[in-house]
Amino acid sequence: MTGSFPRPGADPFTERTPRVVAARKLTRRAERDKTGRFLAEGVNAVEAALASGTVYELFVTERAAAAHAKLVSAAADSGVAVSLITDRAADGLSETVTPQGIVAVCALVDRPLATVLAGARLVVVLVDVAEPGNAGTVMRVADAAGADAVILAGDTVDPHNGKSVRAAAGSTFHVPLARERDTSAVLSALREAGLRTLAAHGYASLSLDEVTFDEPTAWIFGNEAHGLSETVLSAADEAVRIPLYGKAESLNLATAAAVCVYTSAMAAHRAR
Amino acid sequence: MTGSFPRPGADPFTERTPRVVAARKLTRRAERDKTGRFLAEGVNAVEAALASGTVYELFVTERAAAAHAKLVSAAADSGVAVSLITDRAADGLSETVTPQGIVAVCALVDRPLATVLAGARLVVVLVDVAEPGNAGTVMRVADAAGADAVILAGDTVDPHNGKSVRAAAGSTFHVPLARERDTSAVLSALREAGLRTLAAHGYASLSLDEVTFDEPTAWIFGNEAHGLSETVLSAADEAVRIPLYGKAESLNLATAAAVCVYTSAMAAHRAR
Numbered sequence: 001m002t003g004s005f006p007r008p009g010a011d012p013f014t015e016r017t018p019r020v021v022a023a024r025k026l027t028r029r030a031e032r033d034k035t036g037r038f039l040a041e042g043v044n045a046v047e048a049a050l051a052s053g054t055v056y057e058l059f060v061t062e063r064a065a066a067a068h069a070k071l072v073s074a075a076a077d078s079g080v081a082v083s084l085i086t087d088r089a090a091d092g093l094s095e096t097v098t099p100q101g102i103v104a105v106c107a108l109v110d111r112p113l114a115t116v117l118a119g120a121r122l123v124v125v126l127v128d129v130a131e132p133g134n135a136g137t138v139m140r141v142a143d144a145a146g147a148d149a150v151i152l153a154g155d156t157v158d159p160h161n162g163k164s165v166r167a168a169a170g171s172t173f174h175v176p177l178a179r180e181r182d183t184s185a186v187l188s189a190l191r192e193a194g195l196r197t198l199a200a201h202g203y204a205s206l207s208l209d210e211v212t213f214d215e216p217t218a219w220i221f222g223n224e225a226h227g228l229s230e231t232v233l234s235a236a237d238e239a240v241r242i243p244l245y246g247k248a249e250s251l252n253l254a255t256a257a258a259v260c261v262y263t264s265a266m267a268a269h270r271a272r
Numbered sequence: 273m274t275g276s277f278p279r280p281g282a283d284p285f286t287e288r289t290p291r292v293v294a295a296r297k298l299t300r301r302a303e304r305d306k307t308g309r310f311l312a313e314g315v316n317a318v319e320a321a322l323a324s325g326t327v328y329e330l331f332v333t334e335r336a337a338a339a340h341a342k343l344v345s346a347a348a349d350s351g352v353a354v355s356l357i358t359d360r361a362a363d364g365l366s367e368t369v370t371p372q373g374i375v376a377v378c379a380l381v382d383r384p385l386a387t388v389l390a391g392a393r394l395v396v397v398l399v400d401v402a403e404p405g406n407a408g409t410v411m412r413v414a415d416a417a418g419a420d421a422v423i424l425a426g427d428t429v430d431p432h433n434g435k436s437v438r439a440a441a442g443s444t445f446h447v448p449l450a451r452e453r454d455t456s457a458v459l460s461a462l463r464e465a466g467l468r469t470l471a472a473h474g475y476a477s478l479s480l481d482e483v484t485f486d487e488p489t490a491w492i493f494g495n496e497a498h499g500l501s502e503t504v505l506s507a508a509d510e511a512v513r514i515p516l517y518g519k520a521e522s523l524n525l526a527t528a529a530a531v532c533v534y535t536s537a538m539a540a541h542r543a544r
Contacts, residue, residue: 044521141527146517167524174519209538245418245537247446249316252439255413255530258523262531263538265517266481 012062012084015092020085023059023105024092029158036108038160039093040172042100043068048170049104050075057105059085059093064101072102080104095162108160109177113151113186116176117193120148122268123218124261125190127183127232128154129253130224135159136167137254138221143171145265151218152179153186187235190218197236199228200260202250204239208260211240213267219260224253284334284356287364292357295331295377296364301430308380310432311365312444314372315340320442321376322347329377331357331365336373344374352376367434380432381449385423385458388448389465392420394540395490396533397462399455399504400426401525402496407431408439409526410493415443417537423490424451425458459507462490469508471500472532474522476511480532483512485539491532496525 013020023039025031032038037056040049049055050071058075062084065072076082085093093103117123124142129135135157142150152159156179159165165172180186190197195218198211220236222228233239242251242259251259285292295311297303304310309328312321321327322343330347334356337344348354357365365375389395396414401407407429414422424431428451431437437444452458462469467490470483492508494500505511514523514531523531 048519137524137527140520141523143518144514144516144520144523169520169522169524171518171520209542242416242534243538243541244416245541246415246443247320248412248415248441248443250441251413251416251530252409252441255409255526258527258530259534262514263535266515266535269515269517270481 012086013089014086015089020089027095032160037105038108040104040106040165041094042166044170045165046102046104048173049106052173054107055080055104057081059083059103061085061087061090061101096166109172110179113178113180113189116149116178117189121216122147123149123195125151125153125218125220126156128223129156132157132161132163133167134253136164138257139168140171141258141261143174145261147175149176151186153183199233199236199239201239202241204241206238206240207243208240208263209243213264214271217264221257284358285361286358287361292361299367304432309377310380312376312378312437313366313434314438316442317437318374318376320445321378324445326379327352327376329353331355331375333357333359333362333373368438381444382451385450385452385461388421388450389461393488394419395421395467397423397425397490397492398428400495401428404429404433404435405439406525408436410529411440412443413530413533415446417533421448423458426455471505471508471511473511474513476513478510478512479515480512480535481515485536486543489536493529
């Protein structure tokens with residue numbers, strides 16, 4: 001179907017069409033791990049996925065095809081299989097409340113740890129992060145701040161989860177990403193790659209505004225409720241807190257990561 | 273019932289108990305506006321509400337009363353009416369997926385614009401912000417950064433919405449808050465209060481890392497999808513963009529606000 005979309009006279013795929021059924025299974029992590037594929041939903045994500053060359057197949061509703069005609073025809077022109085689907089089929093492929101009607105089946109984006117750390121000067125590490133939206137938002141922040149890699153360590157949520165991909169708004173396909181269950185192996189790898197490790201911690205004695213950023217840095221953030229373990233805190237080079245000037249006891253994970261990562265990125269760019 | 277909780281032998285209130293029915297109506301904005309009351313759910317919010325002296329009444333499930341015994345007895349001791357409720361009643365009072373079983377009926381927190389701006393040196397303004405979670409998260413960021421006021425301008429979501437209160441994690445009761453539908457009146461008031469107005473805008477020519485923060489500053493953030501209008505952008509003293517060092521086209525509202533507000537707060541504190 002290369003270069004021709006929609007196929008003349010073709011009926012849209014329904015939620016019972018085998019290819020849609022197969023794609024829908026990718027909303028489950030086990031199926032993603034088994035097949036090495038995942039779903040990228042929404043215009044930002046699909047655009048970034050197409051640019052990164054990882055798309056196997058693209059599903060669009062009639063409405064989405066009309067709204068994003070240029071994107072869809074560019075996909076078809078580049079050899080991606082594009083198929084029209086019904087609204088109900090699109091609902092089944094969506095993990096969000098408001099399906100956008102445009103979903104790509106993509107190859108998983110994660111790569112080996114050593115590969116993504118080579119030459120890195122700014123790295124963001126999430127340890128045991130539970131919320132898919134947080135993982136995606138932090139990937140977007142890392143991308144915006146020019147991070148060279150994002151590492152998902154320990155029992156962190158799958159970055160290929162639909163909510164994570166949606167929150168990342170395309171950044172899933174922009175920043176080199178690695179996953180490693182063994183958090184101490186991640187810390188060793190960061191050290192071997194010549195990165196100073198800074199663990200974000202609400203009760204650290206060192207405040208963010210006292211840190212200098214003239215060396216390659218890896219930021220480490222912990223679980224939403226429990227933060228980082230003592231093991232990680234003592235293995236890191238420094239624990240760093242965000243100064244709290246008001247009455248709030250903390251920031252949430254995504255905003256804390258934004259403050260830390262951007263403060264270091266802006267300082268590093270100023271120093272150049 | 274002052275000082276005694278739970279009342280000996282009392283059955284817990286159910287979802288049909290008139291006081292629970294009345295409280296449940298406060299999940300609707302119209303009812304909040306009419307009665308001047310709202311619900312604060314969760315331990316952080318209830319604790320902050322009690323500290324601010326704005327609580328009329330506290331509802332707790334048996335489980336929550338056991339888990340937060342100190343907080344609950346402190347509330348009863350201070351003269352707040354405390355009532356045990358069933359889990360089902362707690363579900364009805366909750367606007368979140370995981371009810372915490374502890375909900376306070378409080379007085380609305382917003383105050384007149386002129387009152388909250390008096391003497392302010394750091395102010396955060398949201399214009400036409402739609403997502404309650406974003407409003408709450410930005411209030412938490414503003415609180416942490418030591419902001420003197422948060423202004424919700426134009427058609428911005430009600431900060432007394434349950435999702436907003438939850439996301440603010442207590443900051444609803446910490447930072448002086450004003451609401452004003454007339455956004456140009458807000459801009460005039462900021463100017464009259466001696467605040468420089470910085471409008472966050474992705475395509476501004478001035479970058480955040482070029483701005484100095486030695487004068488009182490009001491940050492202005494727009495709607496999640498549409499940003500700020502031309503009218504607001506031209507009325508502000510400066511439009512400021514967050515530098516994007518990677519491939520991401522933008523940050524989301526909450527992380528963008530965190531980066532801008534914290535960059536200015538840390539710079540202002542360093543300059544002191």
